Amino acid sequence: MDKEKENTQKKVVTQDEILQVALKLFAKKGYFNTSLIDITEAVGIKTPAGIYQHFKNKQAIATALYGNILDSLSISIDDIRRRNRKASEQLREIVDLLFKLTDEAPDVMQFLLLVKIDEFLPDEKRLLDSAPFLKIKKIFQNGIRDGELRSLDPLLAYTYFFGVISYTLKMILTGDLAKEADSYQAQAWLVAWNAVVKK
Amino acid sequence: MDKEKENTQKKVVTQDEILQVALKLFAKKGYFNTSLIDITEAVGIKTPAGIYQHFKNKQAIATALYGNILDSLSISIDDIRRRNRKASEQLREIVDLLFKLTDEAPDVMQFLLLVKIDEFLPDEKRLLDSAPFLKIKKIFQNGIRDGELRSLDPLLAYTYFFGVISYTLKMILTGDLAKEADSYQAQAWLVAWNAVVKK
């Protein structure tokens, strides 16, 4: 990488670099325990002024981060819904995605599941009202309408299903469940699916 | 104690009053968004100095709060375990307690389920390692040992069961599920129990 430049040359920092570093710090220590100085140092420059070249303020970093994650999630879910017709298939692929992300991008999942976003982004949409989650809720509505899922309030179906899934992921992310996410996926899917499927 | 109030307007504040107010504010706005000034005003005095008569610092308030809640929960669970022998009965009473608390003391449940405690109390035991939750995990161990619950890792049984329960409560506390907790309890119990019972 550019570690050789450190002595001879000023580090030039990109917007994306700031976002990556901020995500890691927010996920690990939380938004309020992460100062701009922390971000500044972690990104390899010596002054917060460099950050302000890219972002209006600390909150704007979190806003961008949140937006990026939701956008990416939304695109993945669009793709899944396009490629699958049945709720069972769509949900299974979403679960697959979330478990994969937990192994491969734990910071992202930590930010989504463990960080209380509305505490520092009070003006953003809450997770449940964001585009990707509206789409997920839609899957439950359709699944119930089509008789694939048992007949109950779609939001309750969502709650039971993702109660199992996201609590499992949470236990993995906190280290309480010690193995990689992948090894818990099959059983968690069965339990979650069983909670909502029409039998 | 003196029952006569002086004709000065000075408010005398008790330790318990501070804890109640702090709980409400922490639950509503979060620890970091709650300043000592907020607590001071909410408790009805004009200066933070009054708070420091009772607590060493802001963190000490949260520590006391957390300890009190865990203690009270622990006592309730001891009682439940003493009065019931079967895992099904014990778990059902615990669920009953949690749903009741959600209706009657939402601040407490909000603090337990929605607030990320280790962000501001890094030296306290995490929820899962606290006395009441160790006891709950014990219930799952015993239930599996006795063949009442299906044979799986006790921690996974815990995860599935409380995934459903606590996510349901969370949705109630955030207002996404709009009715009182009581009306969701029976079904949530069935789903959660069904996830772990031996059939």
Add this chain to the structure above:
DNA sequence: GTCTATATTTTGATAGAC
């Protein structure tokens, strides 16, 4: 675009009068 340096604000915390 980063640097040094500094301004500004907030908040946690204390001293001493009453």
Add this chain to the structure above:
DNA sequence: GTCTATCAAAATATAGAC
């Protein structure tokens, strides 16, 4: 035990040189 007043520290944010 509360009050006025104030301190100290930390963090956000900016100005101007290079």
